[in-house]
Amino acid sequence: MATTNKKHKPYLPDDIIYKILRRLPTKAAVRMSSLSKQWEGVWSLLPSLDFDEGGNPDDYHHHNFVVDTENLLRHKRFVNNILAKYLEYRQKDNKQKDVLDKLKIRMARFHTGDVTLINKWLDFSFETSVKELDISLRISKLHWNIEDGGFWFYYCISRRTFFNAKSLTALNLEHVRIKSFDHTIHDTSLSLLPSLKTMCLKSVVFDNHALFSLIRECPSIESLSLASCSFEDSLSSSSLKSLEVKDCMAPKVEVDEAVNLECFTVVSSQLPLQQISLRRSNNLRYIHIRAQHLQCISLNGCHQTVKATIDTPNLVSFYFNGYVSYSNFHVKAPNLKVASIRLLDHWDEELSTIDRPWKHFPTLRDFLKEFGCSKQLNLLAYEFKGIIFPENFRKIFSSPLPYANVETSLHALFNCTVSSSLLEKLGWTSLLTALPRDDTASWLQVVWEVLPNSQHSLFAIGLWSLWNCMRVGTEALVLYGECLEVPSP
Numbered sequence: 001m002a003t004t005n006k007k008h009k010p011y012l013p014d015d016i017i018y019k020i021l022r023r024l025p026t027k028a029a030v031r032m033s034s035l036s037k038q039w040e041g042v043w044s045l046l047p048s049l050d051f052d053e054g055g056n057p058d059d060y061h062h063h064n065f066v067v068d069t070e071n072l073l074r075h076k077r078f079v080n081n082i083l084a085k086y087l088e089y090r091q092k093d094n095k096q097k098d099v100l101d102k103l104k105i106r107m108a109r110f111h112t113g114d115v116t117l118i119n120k121w122l123d124f125s126f127e128t129s130v131k132e133l134d135i136s137l138r139i140s141k142l143h144w145n146i147e148d149g150g151f152w153f154y155y156c157i158s159r160r161t162f163f164n165a166k167s168l169t170a171l172n173l174e175h176v177r178i179k180s181f182d183h184t185i186h187d188t189s190l191s192l193l194p195s196l197k198t199m200c201l202k203s204v205v206f207d208n209h210a211l212f213s214l215i216r217e218c219p220s221i222e223s224l225s226l227a228s229c230s231f232e233d234s235l236s237s238s239s240l241k242s243l244e245v246k247d248c249m250a251p252k253v254e255v256d257e258a259v260n261l262e263c264f265t266v267v268s269s270q271l272p273l274q275q276i277s278l279r280r281s282n283n284l285r286y287i288h289i290r291a292q293h294l295q296c297i298s299l300n301g302c303h304q305t306v307k308a309t310i311d312t313p314n315l316v317s318f319y320f321n322g323y324v325s326y327s328n329f330h331v332k333a334p335n336l337k338v339a340s341i342r343l344l345d346h347w348d349e350e351l352s353t354i355d356r357p358w359k360h361f362p363t364l365r366d367f368l369k370e371f372g373c374s375k376q377l378n379l380l381a382y383e384f385k386g387i388i389f390p391e392n393f394r395k396i397f398s399s400p401l402p403y404a405n406v407e408t409s410l411h412a413l414f415n416c417t418v419s420s421s422l423l424e425k426l427g428w429t430s431l432l433t434a435l436p437r438d439d440t441a442s443w444l445q446v447v448w449e450v451l452p453n454s455q456h457s458l459f460a461i462g463l464w465s466l467w468n469c470m471r472v473g474t475e476a477l478v479l480y481g482e483c484l485e486v487p488s489p
Contacts, residue, residue, distance in 0.1 A: 018045065026050045030082060048102040049086070053078045053109075078107075083117055087124060100128040110137035110155060110175070118155060129167040136174035136202075154205060162192040162217070169195050174202040181213035192217040199224050206231040215240075247271060255281060262303075266291060278302075302327075304345075318374070324367045325360045331370040339374040343381040361393055369400035377401065 012020075021029040026049050083105070103125045107114065118137070125133060137155045154177035162168075171193070181192075196218045204226075206214075212233040215221065221237055225244040234254035235243065242263040245253055252275035253266055261281045266273070268291040276289065277298040287308035289297065296317045297310070304323035308330065315333040321342040345360065371377055389397075 022046055050104040051082055052106040087120055100125055100130045102132040103130050104134040106136040108138055110139050126164040132170040134172040138175045165193055168193055170198045172200045173204055177205045178210045180207045180210040191219050197222050201229055202227040204229045209233055325363055329367055329370050334373055336374040338376045339371040340378040361389055365400045372401050
């Protein structure tokens with residue numbers, strides 16, 4: 001009986017092929033597709049695509065800045081054989097387009113000839129309801145060094161880019177330029193990126209007000225990271241919970257109305273960042289600031305349990321308006337000149353029982369000690385008795401502030417008086433002199449010696465503190481037990 005030997009081609013069901021390719025990196029899946037006609041194009045249906053050209057953009061140039069033709073052709077093959085081929089496969093497929101979970105495109109040598117292809121990729125990804133988008137379009141440093149025009153080689157992001165990006169939840173952009181959206185009337189229901197939660201921007205150049213406009217289009221954003229970016233805008237977002245700014249070309253970092261912000265990080269090693277300002281961030285719990293050239297910090301509103309680490313060797317001015325009872329501050333600022341502290345803590349419950357140990361004093365002392373290097377400290381507290389340290393406490397612990405003399409001056413508009421009993425209780429030498437200035441008011445000047453053997457320096461409390469103090473009953477301006485009482489008018 002004759003037998004026939006037929007060669008059978010290996011066959012796998014389409015769903016098995018799909019599962020195999022789904023477990024492979026995108027480049028490997030593309031190579032596997034060449035095994036047979038059945039496998040061809042299956043990789044284009046994967047829910048997650050990672051196209052990474054790899055390499056360094058400057059590898060395309062020799063040391064004498066002559067273009068390396070071989071590497072340039074490799075880039076062209078990457079663009080045409082992978083990126084363009086994928087779109088071709090998807091356009092041939094008449095079936096309903098699958099949802100694309102994640103798209104990553106990283107070019108090592110982007111140039112203006114690639115703009116059309118990148119536009120097609122972005123349009124396609126948004127049509128397939130992409131959730132995560134990661135785009136990096138690096139250019140050669142030859143373009144970076146061109147003054148007043150090098151950034152024009154960057155791929156530009158505009159309002160048109162995100163017209164159909166409603167599904168996007170995570171956005172990573174690197175080496176691109178973002179134009180101002182020029183959208184004066186803003187309705188959150190019409191936001192371009194209503195679902196975006198996380199945004200990471202690296203080496204991004206912003207046009208004027210472009211960063212502010214971009215964030216305004218993200219009403220649900222919770223995490224924002226800026227690294228090596230260039231911007232001048234203030235940041236404002238009621239949904240933002242985490243903000244990270246690292247080595248950005250920005251003269252100042254201003255955050256306003258970030259009512260849900262919990263974590264704030266700024267790192268600036270060499271760039272001339274000079275000012276940080278946070279306003280109305282009452283939920284802020286973690287602060288990390290390390291900035292070589294920073295000169296001014298203003299923290300207006302933090303959570304009562306805030307933990308802060310501040311390393312600023314050239315800081316000269318610090319303003320704090322918040323709670324310290326449960327906070328934890330570590331400040332390294334050897335050149336600090338002025339620290340203005342406004343305490344919002346209310347110690348009514350503790351102060352109601354005179355005999356009980358007051359738990360906030362150790363925390364308060366630790367907090368004040370962090371500003372012991374300051375040449376001048378302005379302190380305002382709503383409940384002055386809460387910052388007059390008990391005698392037993394002062395016997396055990398030394399003063400947290402290295403001042404020898406304290407000098408306060410105020411205008412006696414509200415019949416201000418000095419409590420001698422409080423001064424005597426402190427056990428320090430005091431001197432009271434009245435200096436008349438005119439017929440309707442007099443000036444009181446109080447000087448007392450805090451640490452007789454320490455180096456002499458002056459401490460001044462501004463008049464603005466006193467006027468704020470007048471509104472809430474009997475209050476005082478105090479420095480580690482030195483008190484000027486102000487009766488209610």
